[in-house]
Amino acid sequence: MSVQAANLGHGTPAVRLANAAAEASPESGPRMRAFMAGQQAHAYALAGERTNALNSIRETERAVNQAESQLGTFGGFSSATLAYSTSEVRHALGDVKGSVESLHDHFRLRDSSDKQRSGLIFSSLLAERQLQMGHLEAACATWGKVLDGYPAIHSGRIDQQVARIPALLAPHRSNPAARQLLERHHEVCVK
DSSP: OHHHHHHTTOHHHHHHHHHHHHHHOTTOOHHHHHHHHHHHHHHHHHTTOHHHHHHHHHHHHHHHHHHHHSTTOOSSSOHHHHHHHHHHHHHHTTOHHHHHHHHHHHHHHOOTTSOHHHHHHHHHHHHHHHHHTTOHHHHHHHHHHHHHHGGGOOOHHHHHHHHHHHHHHGGGTTSHHHHHHHHHHHHHHOO
């Protein structure tokens, strides 16, 4: 429930729920500890609790390192997931550039078998943050990749992200890359 609260931008309830989940499973393995601490970090960052957010993301890093050093473990929270969590914390703390760097790390570390749906979600976030930084052409290129995979995926979250593209690009209609992406968006979404 903390993940959902965080996705909706409700930091304080997300903190309460993340802390309750972590308290409910004190004897969990390193991957579960990484997940719990990563969610706590994101929730704290959304709630404006910078110190707690940074302490929790460091705990996440320690747990991922411990999990990845154990032989015979697989699946679950990984270095790629840690990079995504770090991106979310950085973004919530106002570090858009750092958030973009962490998302690039996520894609570099991502397993090729990872789901296409999550790749589109994270790519959409990357495009929005690239635009926030003023990197319009990079954002358009990233959104172009999202539109490539969009017709094959059925997801309410991706639908919402793709639906935001025209409003986000509206101030940039005079730019050729933005105009071309808006035309492509119309072709893909208005069939």
